[in-house]
Amino acid sequence: MATITLKSLAHSYLAQPRNPQTHPQDYAIQALDHVWKQGGAYALLGPSGCGKSTLLNIISGLLSPSQGEVLFDDQVVNALSPEQRNIAQVFQFPVVYDAMTVAENLAFPLKNIKMPKAQIKIKVREIADLLELTDSLDKKAKNLSADQKQKVSMARGLVREDVSAILFDEPLTVIDPNLKWKLRRKLKQIHEQLNITMLYVTHDQLEAATFADEIALMYQGKIVQFGSPQELFERPNHSFVGYFIGSPGMNFIPIKKSEEGKKNEKDKGRVFYQNISLAISGSQQAALKSCHSTNLKLGIRPEFIELSETYEANSFPASVLSVQHLGSYQLVVVDFAGLEMQVRVAEKMQFSGAGVYLVFPSQWLKLYIDEYLVGEPVLVNKGDYKSENHE
Amino acid sequence: MNKVPNNKAWWLVLPMFLLVAFSAIIPLMTVVNYSLQDIFDQNTAYFVGVEWYQETLRNTRLHDSLLRQFGFSFSVLLIEIPLGIVVALMMPTRGWQASAVLILLALPLLIPWNVVGTIWQVFARGDIGLFGWTLNNLGIDYNYTSNPLDAWLTVLLMDVWHWTSLVALLCYSGLRAIPDAYYQAAKIDRASPWAVFRYIQLPRLRNVLVIGVLLRFMDSFMIYTEPFVLTGGGPGTSTTFLSQTLTQMAIGQFDIGPAAAFSLVYFLIVLLVSWLFFTTITHMEKSDNGNKHDK
Incomplete structure (x- = not known):
């Protein structure tokens, strides 16, 4: 022993x-x-x-x-x-x-x-x-x-x-x-x-x-x-963890700090995927500010994306590509502005058409710089894991 | 559906049949034919029935020769099989050393029988042969031309030198087929080197050892050239084995009939002993596979 x-x-x-x-x-x-x-x-x-x-x-x-x-x-x-x-x-x-x-x-x-x-x-x-x-x-x-x-x-x-x-x-x-x-x-x-x-x-x-x-x-x-398995699932430290754990793995959205060619005061606290702007948290903004890398990604698990057929505030349009019924849930593959994303929704949900709206809850939207997770609020009493980039 | 009877396909067996006939059946039947006759010359032959067989079974010269033969073959197996296993266990497994050892071991196998006989004939001489000279100078009275035991041991040594490589190479290939995981598991289980050999290596060598034992038995049972070249079967009859007795009968004395009967008996003995080996070993395997409750 x-x-x-x-x-x-x-x-x-x-x-x-x-x-x-x-x-x-x-x-x-x-x-x-x-x-x-x-x-x-x-x-x-x-x-x-x-x-x-x-x-x-x-x-x-x-x-x-x-x-x-x-x-x-x-x-x-x-x-x-x-x-x-x-x-x-x-x-x-x-x-x-x-x-x-x-x-x-x-x-x-x-x-x-x-x-x-x-x-x-x-x-x-x-x-x-x-x-x-x-x-x-x-x-x-x-x-x-x-x-x-x-x-x-x-x-x-x-x-x-x-x-x-x-x-x-x-x-x-x-x-x-x-x-x-x-x-x-x-x-x-x-x-x-x-x-x-x-x-x-x-x-x-x-x-x-x-x-x-x-x-x-x-x-x-x-x-x-x-x-713990839960930590690996909820706070993947590295984009590979996000991809490897969960079925299917995490969705990643490549992002930029600002929209091409424009610099706008009201864009503060937002990042861009093509011309879509997404809100990020204060600690994520701080982490982003001090970095010069262009390898920036937002990750979100298929379980945490909210999908509905009606428009709400802060939701983004997407179109349904395919639906797989997997027994206890269904896996919906959507096209989000040219990006294929997977969403897990309850089995009972019905779709009438191809147009849907996605909501990305901010607490599940993780920021990865050079593949490592950054900008997470520091957890207390969790000695074993670091949320900061340790390279 | 209407089935058309057509047995023409049987003709396809014909080439094979002819081949086997010429290579085995006809020569064998010729021998069977000879063994039933007393032949004086090309035109004079009498049918004698099974008389030659009766004589063969009663001939003490043949009995002695047969006993000598069994003694030799079993000595060969007793030495070459364990020695071959030991050599295989000590051979390097990788790198240039492995290739070098493989080539060295294969060399004796490439040398023709009569050359082996000649090499040892010279090598073991007391006057100019390194081996014989060394023994004599060490104070050992060694002379294969006059001492029957020395001659017999020299033939045995020659066979061991010539053929142990075969057993070693067979075992080497058997050992290489054991996955590394077995050795790793044995290490983890703290097995002693003896336990590794007894419970991992030996059980997995069984199949190649069956082949090794059979080949070495059959070959040594037919030994002819080496003792013939070394001493011509002497001194006396100490190294006259079955095949040489047979040759003396057939060619030396031109006793075609008795020689034919004898060679058929010889053939049956080889067949019988090989069959015994084979069934014993397969039987061992079967009882091994069988559930202990079944017995």
């Missing part, structure tokens, strides 16, 4: 990586600082190839990082092997020892640490009951179905109690959706029982949100945001 600290960690798969400042593309992981607290249930979320498996293998000791340090509590473990770090890890594809029975598979890690036989038996039985493997304990592992193999694989990870942490590398990829749900809840229960740090790598936001208390979202070798 340990708190895992990553200190300015970087990793490159190249033999001779160039300077990380000038050639970030050489690095699978870039200058990463992070703390995984003892006993937490964390998810490492990100698209394929963002470096999450690399990070996991560095923590477990299967990979040695090119730069930086990994600490378990106060001990630097860079030079220690996985067995010395006392880590359990479950891999994406089931790894079972073919020649053994399920019971022998589960007993294997315990046998290797020389636990007494009687104790092994009790422990194996316990973990098999937990994962509903009791009936197949005497079967040869190679005759199991893929999802059962993965259960065996997971059980082997969970069977040792004294581990520093358990790492899961997309463990539910091969398992069918119904069982996935059950196993995820099982893992959560196990976590509550054992109080072991668990780190769960996935590219599925739903999986991450149901398993973890806090999610670290990785993008291009960096953790771009770390927070």
